[in-house]
Amino acid sequence: MAVYFGVRFTYSYAVRPSTMRVKMRLFGPLKESGASAEGWRELRSGESVGGLLAVLRGEGALPEKLLAASAVAVNQEYALPAQVLQDGDEVAILPPVSGGRQ
Amino acid sequence: MKIELVRDPIDGGALAEEIKAGSDGAVCVFDGIVRDNTRGRRTLHLDYEAYEEMALTQMQQLSEQAITKFGVRDVTLVHRLGRLLVGETSVLIVVASAHRGAAFDACRWLIDTLKKQVPIWKKEQFVDGAVWADGEPFPEEIAGAAQ
Numbered sequence: 001m002a003v004y005f006g007v008r009f010t011y012s013y014a015v016r017p018s019t020m021r022v023k024m025r026l027f028g029p030l031k032e033s034g035a036s037a038e039g040w041r042e043l044r045s046g047e048s049v050g051g052l053l054a055v056l057r058g059e060g061a062l063p064e065k066l067l068a069a070s071a072v073a074v075n076q077e078y079a080l081p082a083q084v085l086q087d088g089d090e091v092a093i094l095p096p097v098s099g100g101r102q
Numbered sequence: 103m104k105i106e107l108v109r110d111p112i113d114g115g116a117l118a119e120e121i122k123a124g125s126d127g128a129v130c131v132f133d134g135i136v137r138d139n140t141r142g143r144r145t146l147h148l149d150y151e152a153y154e155e156m157a158l159t160q161m162q163q164l165s166e167q168a169i170t171k172f173g174v175r176d177v178t179l180v181h182r183l184g185r186l187l188v189g190e191t192s193v194l195i196v197v198a199s200a201h202r203g204a205a206f207d208a209c210r211w212l213i214d215t216l217k218k219q220v221p222i223w224k225k226e227q228f229v230d231g232a233v234w235a236d237g238e239p240f241p242e243e244i245a246g247a248a249q
Contacts, residue, residue, distance in 0.1 A: 096237030
């Protein structure tokens, strides 16, 4: 039993990753202008929503005007910049929704 | 509650009929239809797309909130996706309640809130080009990327 626990501990410690992967999804006008930013992407472990946005801005793959007006959803729930991402999360950038304003 | 995203025409009359129950004194219907112009520019058709999994969750949550907040008995919320022609129904909201005041209030709140936060987008095809509709600014509490 003791040996078993020892092995497990060593194993989990050794493979703890320093990076993680999140799945990016884009919609509406953002999808049209930045489709290359979609799909799985590697981030450092513990990255936040705000950190991911900074990475995207650094790449310049998405138009800033649209990005600045967008919201972010993590696993289909709206998320604020401080939220920390987990490995396997689905992150969607949502341009202003348009049921229309009238 | 009936919450749906559909790709075929919405039968508003049937949905308004089937929600009715004996304790209801009012059924309020909001039928959102495709207008033939935007600020005077003639519209040919609209293409709606959604983040479908999230839109359905949001529509479910809004309907539950409307029932709790306004004390109405039941809500039907159906949005159509794909290509819609002028005059066709894009969104139908039906609220059933014992009294009319709550039904009107819940119906108004549902369409206003849906248009601000349910992830659905529309592209407008005009005679002379196509554009994504501007959309409303997100409420401050969910405007995650606006820094």
